Amino acid sequence: xxxxxxxxxxxxxxxxxxxxxxxxxxxxxxxxxxxxxxxxxxxxxxxxxxxxxxxxxxxxxxxxxxxxxxxxxxxxxxxxxxxxxxxxxxxxxxxxxxxxxxxxxxxxxxxxxxxxxxxxxxxxxxxxxxxxxxxxxxxxxxxxxxxxxxxxxxxxxxxxxxxxxxxxxxxxxxxxxxxxxxxxxxxxxxxxxxxxxxxxxxxxxxxxxxxxxxxxxxxxxxxxxxxxxxxxxxxxxxxxxxxxxxxxxxxxxxxxxxxxxxxxxxxxxxxxxxxxxxxxxxxxxxxxxxxxxxxxxxxxxxxxxxxxxxxxxxxxxxxxxxxxxxxxxxxxxxxxxxxxxxxxxxxxxxxxxxxxxxxxxxxxxxxxxxxxxxxxxxxxxxxxxxxxxxxxxxxxxxxxxxxxxxxxxxxxxxxxxxxxxxxxxxxxxxxxxxxxxxxxxxxxxxxxxxxxxxxxxxxxxxxxxxxxxxxxxxxxxxxxxxxxxxxxxxxxxxxxxxxxxxxxxxxxxxxxxxxxxxxxxxxxxxxxxxxxxxxxxxxxxxxxxxxxxxxxxxxxxxxxxxxxxxxxxxxxxxxxxxxxxxxxxxxxxxxxxxxxxxxxxxxxxx
Amino acid sequence: xxxxxxxxxxxxxxxxxxxxxxxxxxxxxxxxxxxxxxxxxxxxxxxxxxxxxxxxxxxxxxxxxxxxxxxxxxxxxxxxxxxxxxxxxxxxxxxxxxxxxxxxxxxxxxxxxxxxxxxxxxxxxxxxxxxxxxxxxxxxxxxxxxxxxxxxxxxxxxxxxxxxxxxxxxxxxxxxxxxxxxxxxxxxxxxxxxxxxxxxxxxxxxxxxxxxxxxxxxxxxxxxxxxxxxxxxxxxxxxxxxxxxxxxxxxxxxxxxxxxxxxxxxxxxxxxxxxxxxxxxxxxxxxxxxxxxxxxxxxxxxxxx
Numbered sequence: 001x002x003x004x005x006x007x008x009x010x011x012x013x014x015x016x017x018x019x020x021x022x023x024x025x026x027x028x029x030x031x032x033x034x035x036x037x038x039x040x041x042x043x044x045x046x047x048x049x050x051x052x053x054x055x056x057x058x059x060x061x062x063x064x065x066x067x068x069x070x071x072x073x074x075x076x077x078x079x080x081x082x083x084x085x086x087x088x089x090x091x092x093x094x095x096x097x098x099x100x101x102x103x104x105x106x107x108x109x110x111x112x113x114x115x116x117x118x119x120x121x122x123x124x125x126x127x128x129x130x131x132x133x134x135x136x137x138x139x140x141x142x143x144x145x146x147x148x149x150x151x152x153x154x155x156x157x158x159x160x161x162x163x164x165x166x167x168x169x170x171x172x173x174x175x176x177x178x179x180x181x182x183x184x185x186x187x188x189x190x191x192x193x194x195x196x197x198x199x200x201x202x203x204x205x206x207x208x209x210x211x212x213x214x215x216x217x218x219x220x221x222x223x224x225x226x227x228x229x230x231x232x233x234x235x236x237x238x239x240x241x242x243x244x245x246x247x248x249x250x251x252x253x254x255x256x257x258x259x260x261x262x263x264x265x266x267x268x269x270x271x272x273x274x275x276x277x278x279x280x281x282x283x284x285x286x287x288x289x290x291x292x293x294x295x296x297x298x299x300x301x302x303x304x305x306x307x308x309x310x311x312x313x314x315x316x317x318x319x320x321x322x323x324x325x326x327x328x329x330x331x332x333x334x335x336x337x338x339x340x341x342x343x344x345x346x347x348x349x350x351x352x353x354x355x356x357x358x359x360x361x362x363x364x365x366x367x368x369x370x371x372x373x374x375x376x377x378x379x380x381x382x383x384x385x386x387x388x389x390x391x392x393x394x395x396x397x398x399x400x401x402x403x404x405x406x407x408x409x410x411x412x413x414x415x416x417x418x419x420x421x422x423x424x425x426x427x428x429x430x431x432x433x434x435x436x437x438x439x440x441x442x443x444x445x446x447x448x449x450x451x452x453x454x455x456x457x458x459x460x461x462x463x464x465x466x467x468x469x470x471x472x473x474x475x476x477x478x479x480x481x482x483x484x485x486x487x488x489x490x491x492x493x494x495x496x497x498x499x500x501x502x503x504x505x506x507x508x509x510x511x512x513x514x515x516x517x518x519x520x521x522x523x524x525x526x527x528x529x530x531x532x533x534x535x536x537x538x539x540x541x542x543x544x545x546x547x548x549x550x551x552x553x554x555x556x557x558x559x560x561x562x563x564x565x566x567x568x569x570x571x572x573x574x575x576x577x578x579x580x581x582x583x584x585x586x587x588x589x590x591x592x593x594x595x596x597x598x599x600x601x602x603x604x605x606x
Numbered sequence: 607x608x609x610x611x612x613x614x615x616x617x618x619x620x621x622x623x624x625x626x627x628x629x630x631x632x633x634x635x636x637x638x639x640x641x642x643x644x645x646x647x648x649x650x651x652x653x654x655x656x657x658x659x660x661x662x663x664x665x666x667x668x669x670x671x672x673x674x675x676x677x678x679x680x681x682x683x684x685x686x687x688x689x690x691x692x693x694x695x696x697x698x699x700x701x702x703x704x705x706x707x708x709x710x711x712x713x714x715x716x717x718x719x720x721x722x723x724x725x726x727x728x729x730x731x732x733x734x735x736x737x738x739x740x741x742x743x744x745x746x747x748x749x750x751x752x753x754x755x756x757x758x759x760x761x762x763x764x765x766x767x768x769x770x771x772x773x774x775x776x777x778x779x780x781x782x783x784x785x786x787x788x789x790x791x792x793x794x795x796x797x798x799x800x801x802x803x804x805x806x807x808x809x810x811x812x813x814x815x816x817x818x819x820x821x822x823x824x825x826x827x828x829x830x831x832x833x834x835x836x837x838x839x840x841x842x843x844x845x846x847x848x849x850x851x852x853x854x855x856x857x858x859x860x861x862x863x864x865x866x867x868x869x870x871x872x873x874x875x876x877x878x879x880x881x882x883x884x885x886x887x888x889x890x891x892x893x894x895x896x897x898x899x900x901x902x903x904x905x906x907x908x909x910x911x
Contacts, residue, residue, distance in 0.1 A: 043765065061686050143658070145641075145651035164650045215688040236690065236698060238772060238861035262771065264859045268754070272769035273859075276761045430874050434638030467648070 037551065038299035043277025046526045050257040050545050054281035055273065058265035059237050063218050065203035066139045066146045071285065071536070074200050076240055076261060079540045080225040081203035082249075084113050084132070084182070085194050089542045090531045092453070094194040098127070098204070098226070098249070099182075108189035108489065113197075115180040120247045121206055123224045129176035135204045137161075137169050148201040151451065156187045189489050195452050203227075228254045228541035237263055242540075255544035271522070280527050280545075284519035284536050289402070292347050292520060300522050303347075304532040307356040308449040308517035309458070310348070312395070312410070314510050315439050317472035320391060325382040327509030330443075331368050332375035333417040334410055340515055343405050351516040354448075354462070355455040355502055358534055362455050362495045365503035368513065372417045379418050387419025394425040397445040398432040406514065407445065436470045446470070447517070453534060455498045456485070462505055473510035525549055607902075614895050622887055626676060629883045630669055633876055640685035640874040659685065672880065681881040686873045692881035695866065700848075700885070702772060703855070703862035707848030709782040714789035714847075719836070721790070722797025723829065729802060737794060744791030753784040753857040770859040781858040785851050789843060793836055801832035830904055837904060841897035845890045 047053065060073035068077045084102070085094035099113040119127040136155075139146045140162045152158050156173030160166050173185030186193075196202055206224035209217045216222060223231050228250075229242035242259040244251065262279060264270050267288040274282040284306065287295070295301040314321045314330065321327060336350035352367025376386075384390040395411060397403040404426065411422045427435060436444045448468075450457040460466065463482055464474025478501050485497035505511070519536045526549040529542040641655050656662040659682075660671060675682060681692035725737040757780060761769035768777045804810065805828055813823045852864035863882070870878040902908045 042762070059687070062688055064689075067688075142648075142650040143654045145655045145658075147651075149648070149651070162650070163648060215683060216690075218689045235861055236687065236695060237865065238859075262859070263861075264770065266856055266859065269770045269857060269859050272757055272762060273771065276765060276769045278768055278771065428872055430636070430638040430642060430872055433642040437642065 039297060040300045040525065041295055041298045041522055042275030044524075044551050045277050046524070046547065046549065047280065047545065050255060051260065052256050052258075052281070052527065052540070052543055052545065053260040053262065053279045055264050055270040055279055055283050055286045056240065056261035057263070057283065057286055059263040062215075063231075063240075064215075065200040065205055066135070066144055068200045069147050072261075072263070075538075075540075076242075077200040077203060078198075078227070078537075079229045079242055079259065080223070080227045080231060081200075081205070082227040083199070083203045084115075084197040086539060087195070087198050087535075087537055089529065089537075089539050090533070092195075092533050092535060092537065094198060097198065099197075102194075109186045111184040111186070111193065113182040113184070115182065116249055117180065119226070119249060121224045121226050122230045122245045122247050123206075124247065125206075125208070125224070126179070127204065127226050128179040129182040130179075131204045131207060132182050133174045133176045134207050136174055136202065137172060138205065138210070139201055140172065146201065148199075148451070151196055151199055151201045154186050154188055154190045154193075156185045158187075188486055191491055191494070192452055192454055199451070228539075229259060232258075239263060248541075250541075254541050256540065259540055274522050274524075277524075280524040281530070282522040284521040287520045287522055289344070289347055289520075293345055295522070298522075300525060301520075302523060302532055303518055303520050304536075305349075305357060305534055306449075306517045306519045306536055307358070307453060307534050308447060309351055309354060309356055309513055310406075310445075310447045310515045310517065311354065312443050312512040312514065313436070313446050313471045314443055314512065315441055315472055316510050317439055318442055320382065320384070321393070321442060323382045324508055325378045326384075328507075329375040329378040329382070329418060330414060331509050331512050332371045332378070333413055334512055334514065335370045335413055336514055337370065338413075339406060339409055343409055344515065347520065348515040348518060351513050352506075353502065353513055354505060354511055355458045356450065356516055359453060359455050359495070361492060363499040365499060365506055368506055368509075375417055379420075384418075384420070387421075390418075390420040392421040392423060393442040394423045395443045395445070396425045396427065396432060396435060396441040398429045399426060403445050410512075410514075439470070439472050443512075444470070449517075455495070455502065456482075459498055459501055459505070462510070471510040473508070475504065475508060478504050478508075611895070611899075614898075618888065618891055621891065622884060623673075625887045626673070626880065626884055627669075629880060630672060633871075633874070633879055634665065636871075636874060638874055640876060642874070676880065676884065682877045684875055684878045686870075686875040686878065692877050695878065696863065696881050696885050699861065699863035699866060702860060703848055703851060703864060706778070706781055706785060706851055706854070706860060706862060707844070709778060710785035710789065710851075711844055711847050713782060713786040714793050714843075715836075717786070718790045718793025719797050719833070721794040722836075723801055723824065723832075725794065725798040726801035726805065726832070727824065734798075738798070741791035741794045744787045745795075747787070748853075749784050749788065750853045750857060752787055753780070753854060756780050756784055757857075770857070772858075772860050777858075781851075781854050781860055784857070785847065785854045789847060792839070792843070796835040796839055797832060800835040801828060804828045804832040834901070834905060837900050838897060840900075841893040842890070845886075845893045849886050849889060 056075060057070075057072035060068070060070065060076060062068060063073055063076045063080065065077040065081050068074050082097045084097055084099040086097040087093070088095050096116075098115055098119055100116045102111060102113045104111050113129075113132075115127075115129055121127050136152060138144055139149050140152055140158055142162065142164045149162050153162070157166070157171040158173070161169070161172050173187070175183040175185075177183065184193075190196065204226060206217075206226075209222055209224045213219075213222045218231075220231050220234050225231065225245060226248075228245060228248050230245040231240065232243045233239070233241035240259075240261040240263070242261070244254045244257065248254060262273070264273065264286070267286055270279075270282050270286040271288055271291055273279045292303075314327055316322050316327070321330075336352060340346065340348055340350040352369060353364060355362070355364065357364075379385070379387065379390075395407045397407050404424070407424050411424060414420055414422050425441070432444070435441050436446065448458060448461060459482060461468040462471075462473065462478065463469065464476070464479050481497050481501035481504070485494045485501070488494035488497060519532070523530055526546045528544050528546045530538045639661070640659075641652060653662070660668060663671075679693065684690050684692050684695060687695065721737045721741070725734045728734050757769045760767045760780060767779050768774075769780070771777050810823060810828055813827050814820075818827075849863060849867075851860070851862060852867060854860065855862045855864040863885075866878055866882050867886075869875075870882055
């Protein structure tokens with residue numbers, strides 16, 4: 001009796017939420033709804049004042065820029081701190097941030113950043129180039145244990161310093177000759193450096209606060225920031241409240257008087273809050289997938305491709321997955337179209353590569369397709385005709401209804417097409433991670449979200465011995481192609497080398513790509529300055545509340561896709577065809593050699 | 607009486623020690639560790655983290671250090687939320703959970719006892735059947751169904767009450783009702799059963815024979831003993847209602863203690879799990895002690911020894 005609430009059966013929860021979701025679509029008469037005009041999801045009563053309230057996602061583990069690794073924490077770190085550059089909210093192109101200008105040497109290995117004059121922290125202390133040097137060295141110190149320290153790896157001496165080979169900071173290519181000059185020496189050219197400088201990992205942190213408070217420096221009352229906002233309140237599992245930083249270099253641009261970021265991780269709760277008008281923005285990742293078919297026609301629904309891929313990895317250290325023919329057979333037996341169409345209802349696009357779409361100039365190899373006959377032939381060639389003698393393999397996935405459904409579909413496809421015995425193995429998140437890291441699995445569900453818009457951020461994880469490889473697969477030819485690409489100065493040739501590497505990877509089949517992620521969000525019509533882009537990145541200093549908005553007004557201009565993405569969003573008010581925005585752009589995109597970069601969560605949710 | 611309380615308090619110590627020890631070692635048996643994540647970190651960084659949290663030392667030493675700190679109610683910083691001390695997390699979460707649970711318990715008693723008394727006084731009538739029917743429904747509907755249904759009606763349909771969050775009095779209504787529902791039903795049933803038994807006893811007949819008004823018979827004489835089953839249920843119920851509002855906290859995004867119970871274990875947040883488990887154990891034992899004391903006060907036949 002007492003534990004009745006504790007026995008959570010997924011079926012019951014699903015039923016209860018299905019009731020809610022169906023109710024959501026029925027509930028007419030929301031406050032402020034006009035009789036005619038575009039259809040919206042729920043309340044249309046704007047907030048009083050210039051307040052932005054949004055669902056930020058699960059409680060962030062930390063908001064220390066050096067340590068953040070997910071989207072909710074990254075969003076807060078970017079609002080509180082500003083790097084040398086900041087991304088344009090539409091194009092994601094780097095704009096001058098704390099640096100006013102910069103120059104680079106002819107070989108691209110030396111960069112000089114000139115900070116703006118009179119920069120200050122929110123407590124009034126001056127901010128100098130030495131703050132950047134100290135902050136970046138802090139990221140690299142082994143004791144900091146920054147998961148994203150690799151973003152600084154191209155700086156001369158940084159890798160040795162990070163691995164503890166040397167503990168002398170003078171060996172790292174960072175120098176601050178005076179208060180406003182920062183000189184960065186690189187070990188190899190980085191075509192996307194100006195994009196990296198806006199990533200949370202490279203944001204400056206206040207040395208005095210960090211040294212005084214230790215890990216607790218990020219708490220309200222301790223924290224000192226240099227970005228557009230300052231931290232006013234942080235209640236765990238509830239909310240962050242931000243107010244404009246009066247000492248921000250461009251205070252006039254910040255139009256919000258308050259930002260309330262709710263730490264809500266329950267998707268249904270998030271959607272309920274949005275519908276009831278308690279939040280203005282239900283951010284991507286927190287809109288229940290089951291709502292999407294109903295929401296598609298609403299004017300406040302937005303969806304765009306997001307650079308992340310869902311895939312299965314194969315443990316190549318185990319028989320029979322050590323045989324490339326078996327791996328190829330498994331790949332060819334997966335009907336990705338059917339999964340995307342029938343299971344995911346067109347909310348995700350089927351995907352046959354490890355790298356996502358939309359890298360300008362990248363020659364992607366042909367995607368892995370569905371070819372049952374060829375799959376059977378390959379399996380027979382490997383010595384298992386009709387699946388005879390094939391040992392039982394298991395698909396490992398972390399607890400989630402979606403993962404289970406996809407695993408069941410793949411199980412059925414492999415069993416029916418190849419005649420091999422496949423079982424499902426479900427573990428909670430932490431145990432799944434441990435099992436994949438220890439190579440204690442046959443087939444495991446994984447996903448990867450890029451750090452910056454460049455194929456390298458995906459291909460690097462499959463380098464032999466990389467901590468994120470987790471397949472046991474390594475190929476010297478692949479590693480050599482990646483190394484050559486890293487040293488290549490010509491952008492086109494570099495991308496061609498990466499394309500060759502991916503082609504090799506797909507042919508060898510240690511990964512079975514399944515689908516391409518997309519953002520799905522709800523945004524009230526009075527919120528302006530939030531632009532769709534492929535990295536789901538929205539600088540809050542560009543967001544404002546349009547108090548002149550009235551029900552029935554035309555849609556804000558920014559509801560279209562950002563030019564960089566070059567994709568077509570589903571036309572508002574019309575039921576979208578299945579994921580039309582995931583088609584590759586027909587025309588070659590305009591030359592934009594530098595890949596667009598941003599910090600996206602490297603981790604996905606369980 | 608004093609001796610009884612002292613002895614019980616002294617018994618807390620070995621009990622808590624056993625619980626702490628079991629939890630400590632069970633937690634270490636779970637695969638993985640607090641620093642595992644989708645994105646790998648270099649071995650040097652992993653070693654630095656392990657050193658920082660003392661995880662590089664022998665398990666026996668870790669255990670002794672933990673005991674020494676726990677004795678001073680110091681569990682250290684959370685692994686998952688390094689900016690926060692476990693103690694702070696517990697106290698902040700408990701304040702919210704206690705408020706939510708306190709209101710729910712109050713609603714449960716204020717609604718459940720009168721309903722139970724009415725049902726007992728009108729045994730085998732339509733009123734009795736109605737109250738017990740509602741009670742059955744209240745017990746049977748899990749709160750993860752009731753919560754969303756209430757939200758559907760009052761937040762998404764009528765737009766009267768907020769569907770979630772913990773800000774302002776209006777946000778308290780739905781979570782408190784959801785949490786209280788099952789307990790209202792249970793309290794009503796227990797009150798009814800207790801009252802039915804007491805009302806048949808000789809001293810009630812005596813009271814009536816003396817000519818006391820029925821109101822006084824029921825409220826002053828019968829109710830006091832009739833509530834004994836409710837009181838004995840109250841200890842575990844209070845502990846469960848305050849600490850176990852996990853689902854309600856999830857559905858209504860209430861920043862309480864409940865979700866740390868589960869998420870802490872999933873995240874292998876060793877320090878947080880230890881803190882939560884010991885806090886819960888101490889809370890449960892304290893409530894049981896209070897119940898025993900209340901028993902002695904309500905029923906003169908009970909002697910504490």
